[in-house]
Amino acid sequence: MDELNTIYIPLLVSQICTRWRKTALATPRLWSRLFLQLDTTTLPRTTLVREWLDRSGACPLTVYLFWEEAPFLSSHPVLEALMDHSERWQAMFFYLPYAAFKSLSRVRKRLSNLRELSLGTSDEPAGYIAKLDAFSVAPRLTSLECVNCSPLTFKFPWSQLTSIPMMAVSIDDCIDVLLQTSRLEKGGFILIDSFPSVYGRGRAIRHQHDHIRSFTIMTPPLNETVDLRGLFPQLCFPHLEELLICNLHSPFCAEFVSFLSRLRCLRTLHLRKTALFDYQLVEGLKYLPTLTSLIVYSAPTQAPTVTHHLLASLTWKKGKKGERLLPLLKKLELTIDYNVAEDFIEMVLSRVLVVEGSGNDHPARLEQIRIRPTEDLGDRIYTGLAKIASHGVEVTVEDLAEAHPSVTD
Template sequence: MSPLQIRVNLGSTELSELERELRSEFGPSVVSSERAEELKEILALANKDIEDHDSELARLHGEIKMVEAEKQRLESQRAKLHSLLSPMRKLPNETLLRILQCVCENNLIQAYPWDSDRAPPTKFTSPVITSLPTMTISSVCSRWRALALASPSLWANLAVEIYTTTKDKSKALVGFIDTVNRYLARSGDWPLTLALTVLGSPCQPSIAEGVEFPSLVHLMQHARRWKSLKYRGDHSITRYKILSQLHFPLLAKLNIDDIEDGTIFSNNQIKILKIRRVPGSPKFSKALASYPSLKYLMLGYVRRIESASSLGTWPNITSISVASGASSSIIFSSNFPSLNLLVVEGASWGERIGDKPLEDDFISFVSRSSRITSLTLRSPILSDLNLIAALQVMPALLHLVIHEARVQYPNPITTHLISSLTRDQSVFLVPKLLSLSLISYQDTGNKPDDSIFVRMVESRWFKPDSELSAAMLTMGRASIQSVLLKFTWREVQAEVYKPLQNLRAEGLRVVIAGRNGVHV
């Protein structure tokens, strides 16, 4: 297009005169009739110039939009071409499936509409589809969809939240029920992991009726496939009498409020049991006896128990996770001769049972459970001296994890603890330790010196195939293989930890992190 033809183009002299007139001339006779006619002609020409410029701008905007659209098309094509080189496309289906299984560990299906004045158990902060990862990935591309549809394990992890009134409103809940049925159908005969939350009026669904409470009925029709069940609700699961008429041949993991609620199931095959409310010792011991195959026991926090005496001896249980308070007092006073894994959550070690501090019970407990190979303490209100005393009677310990408490109480991660873990010619605390993870959340004024920690790790690392490593093995002492140290409240001096980088080159797995990320 030819350049715009400018009709009005005032020179510098004319502009100066115009500005002078604007500043100094005023009144009814400021502009003569001849001058007024001249100005009107100039204004008319200026208006035409502006119209021409508007037209040119519209044309240019149109061209810009065309260029932008062309750019977006090219970028889309480039992205598609680039995706052909994506490493993800090279993954075999077996490896991709393993990744997708990690993503699809929980598919939350919540009744909609939620027929209650109460807030639902889970509040969505993002689109509902994001809570259904298996359905989401099956919509990504044809390969992922084909893989998802051919993999029933991806559809077998369900969390279902239901609100019951006197009757399910089938028509209103048709989308919810269809989603549940789609997952049940696509999971085939794969064992189901089910987290079930039922709020509202107690109900007695019947498979024979098949009309009332269809969402519950459809789940119960697949009871033979239940491998893991977590139940939360306004009413005890024993209120659902229909469950006592069903068979659960695969049920191996049970997560319920009360241990006695589990009596509604066939308990012979349950190997993992988690309960939130712990009864008194006699009732607890009697109920526990109905789980002869139990291997892993997890107990929630209980402030008080009517009777906190010993449960006796349980040789089959090999793993225990227990919260603080009365729950831990029952465990620490009992015997588990085959125990090899112990997790203690939020231990209020300052509590007392009678006149005996819980620290004493803990130390006595681990000394009786000499086979413990893995110890995890989360938020332990425990002094370094008591922890060292406990470690002295744990010669088989292989893995130690400590997450400090976030409150101002004695915490065990101190210079004294780290120094005690340093290999000495005469004393070698936990001689078989393979991995150590320490996470510190606050400065209690007695945190381990960085150089002391480095020295401890160096003392426990034996270069593979070296004479020292062979000599230590003959003495029943192992080289540490993995170390993690994390401070959430301060930075770490990367230069101080440089010697550990050298050990990493020899094979040690080490992570040292400060407030702003990993440094080693």
């Protein structure tokens, strides 16, 4: 979504010739999307918006509206024009000054078609404020995103949400949101506080969420050391299939391994730039026999997660059932340095040279590997990767591709 595709291309199509113009004006969907940056030149923008709203007929609307330039007022003519058609809102992204959100109150109970909503602001007020109820009644709303603003600033129909692509919250607020979203299937949270108050409140109650299939934990760039000791004991997602943790530089805890032990259906584990120690990951992987995809990118300034110990633990050992990890693994992405590169090749081959029909003594065959080298791995390693690719495995090497091209089947 940008101005080129939502404004300039429709205008260009309608100006080619008379026949094309008639066709464009007779195609309401061509005018049903808008990407707008609000500024002080209100009249041209307002005229354009009203023209698009007329030409789009009764089509559902998708609008991205950004108001990032002062002066910031309590409303804007473009916003007023859009509110006249709120019954047609389907997917809306608002990045507005806080005062402008108050003006949206007149769309309350006039959002019968709204399915996706994303909200953001740069001047969220401090302290207690009354909740805004513009979006409290939206019978079809299933996806909600809050960027740079607290979701608790608004009233939402939490119980009907199935997707939260991204939401910036404290750990306490994350738990509160989970408690209210009984139908949530996909949740992404940027956790912003450094130590949970749940310990102080004595509220470490485990919450079982039966519908969540995908869960993401991130931290903001200004605070990548958020303490999650109070979060993991409260989470129980028995049907979780995908877990992503990104930019978490605080030490992981025993509670994290315990959390993994409760994920009986996990298929994808994605750890990007974390401070997880290798032995903690190995211990956690013992509880994840259903995993088919493992992605581990070590944080540049932290001790590497991908070590000799991790790779040795992932190497399939014949006749040693008690020491085998991830029997169903088919996709693997790792950060690799020169010191562990040969161990990596050995581990992958142990999962590629699999005898078909050999029963439980062999793992599932690796189908895809992607490595992110932190340094030149040497020609010998690329020879090993070529051997792996010759067995039909899709092999990709990132970053140093100019020096050593990617090897694929």
